[in-house]
Amino acid sequence: MRLTILSLLFAATVLFATDSMERSAGRPDAPVTLEVFSDFQCPHCAKLHFGALKSALGDCVASGKVRIVYRDFPLPQHQYARKAAQFADAAARLGWYERVCDALFRTQEEWERTGDIEGSVGKELTPAEMAKVRKILADPKALAEINRDIDADLALGARIPLAETPTMIVSGGGKRYPIRGDIRYDYLKQLINSLPVK
Amino acid sequence: MRRGLLILGRLALAAVFLWAAYAKLRDPWMIFAMEIDAMHIVPNSIVEFLARTMPWFELLLGLLLVVGIQMRYVASVATALLAIFFTTLLVLYLRGFQGDCGCFGPGEQLGPKTLARDGALLALSIWVTWAAFRRSERAPVATM
Numbered sequence: 605m606r607l608t609i610l611s612l613l614f615a616a617t618v619l620f621a622t623d624s625m626e627r628s629a630g631r632p633d634a635p636v637t638l639e640v641f642s643d644f645q646c647p648h649c650a651k652l653h654f655g656a657l658k659s660a661l662g663d664c665v666a667s668g669k670v671r672i673v674y675r676d677f678p679l680p681q682h683q684y685a686r687k688a689a690q691f692a693d694a695a696a697r698l699g700w701y702e703r704v705c706d707a708l709f710r711t712q713e714e715w716e717r718t719g720d721i722e723g724s725v726g727k728e729l730t731p732a733e734m735a736k737v738r739k740i741l742a743d744p745k746a747l748a749e750i751n752r753d754i755d756a757d758l759a760l761g762a763r764i765p766l767a768e769t770p771t772m773i774v775s776g777g778g779k780r781y782p783i784r785g786d787i788r789y790d791y792l793k794q795l796i797n798s799l800p801v802k
Numbered sequence: 803m804r805r806g807l808l809i810l811g812r813l814a815l816a817a818v819f820l821w822a823a824y825a826k827l828r829d830p831w832m833i834f835a836m837e838i839d840a841m842h843i844v845p846n847s848i849v850e851f852l853a854r855t856m857p858w859f860e861l862l863l864g865l866l867l868v869v870g871i872q873m874r875y876v877a878s879v880a881t882a883l884l885a886i887f888f889t890t891l892l893v894l895y896l897r898g899f900q901g902d903c904g905c906f907g908p909g910e911q912l913g914p915k916t917l918a919r920d921g922a923l924l925a926l927s928i929w930v931t932w933a934a935f936r937r938s939e940r941a942p943v944a945t946m
Contacts, residue, residue, distance in 0.1 A: 782909055784840060784900075784901040798830045
């Protein structure tokens with residue numbers, strides 16, 4: 605009985621945990637990968653996050669078919685986008701990426717007006733958790749690493765080439781499709797199911 | 803000379819429609835459906851129908867333009883379709899839409915270049931249609 609519970613817990617961890625280093629969700633060996641380039645200050649990215657991506661998390665990511673890899677693509681015209689990405693990436697190092705993403709996208713209009721990203725993230729995390737995030741961001745070495753990760757994502761996006769957000773790269777079975785905009789999950793699911801994967 | 807130019811214009815339009823059809827048909831229909839869906843201009847119930855049928859319609863139109871029969875009708879339909887595309891893309895662009903234009907498969911972001919190209923194609927199609935009507939007025943049974 606205990607073994608069964610432990611096995612179930614392990615499976616749940618593999619399936620649902622967000623990888624703290626790579627900002628990804630789902631099984632690393634999933635046959636289909638959704639690579640999502642988004643900007644925390646972009647309204648369509650928020651729609652995609654709470655629409656198709658949430659549906660995917662609860663469906664094909666949970667079933668082990670899909671892995672979602674999150675990439676930062678802060679657009680130059682969005683004043684606070686990089687700062688928001690820094691908060692999310694710092695939280696990712698502590699395993700709270702999804703929670704902070706949710707908070708940033710949910711309160712997007714608020715912090716876009718005020719610039720108070722910390723206040724928005726603080727509503728989602730406990731004071732103790734928030735202190736840990738702040739500590740990472742206050743560490744020049746950790747912040748430089750986070751900025752390097754963001755720049756690497758930007759460079760990766762530029763090679764695609766990608767000019768706007770959200771853009772999602774769906775790959776599996778030797779096929780690769782770039783998809784732009786806040787699309788509906790119905791079509792995404794049908795596309796995923798049509799990919800020639802075992 | 804004018805006849806040669808007309809044939810050239812007709813074949814250029816045919817090539818564009820055939821390429822547009824091929825670029826969509828080589829990918830699953832869902833890709834085009836997501837491009838249409840992201841534009842938020844048609845109801846969800848129509849998105850799938852458009853995504854599944856439009857590439858085949860473009861293929862048919864391209865083939866008819868190559869063959870060159872019933873040019874008054876074929877060129878009129880091509881012009882109407884290009885006018886719809888151009889107007890839709892222009893409205894989307896003015897609204898600030900930055901997604902894929904859905905013209906030749908995924909990967910082309912809607913921008914001034916798209917509008918200039920589609921506008922030029924529309925102008926060419928209008929000219930081919932006008933020429934087809936003029937020719938049929940002179941020789942009603944002849945094809946272009």
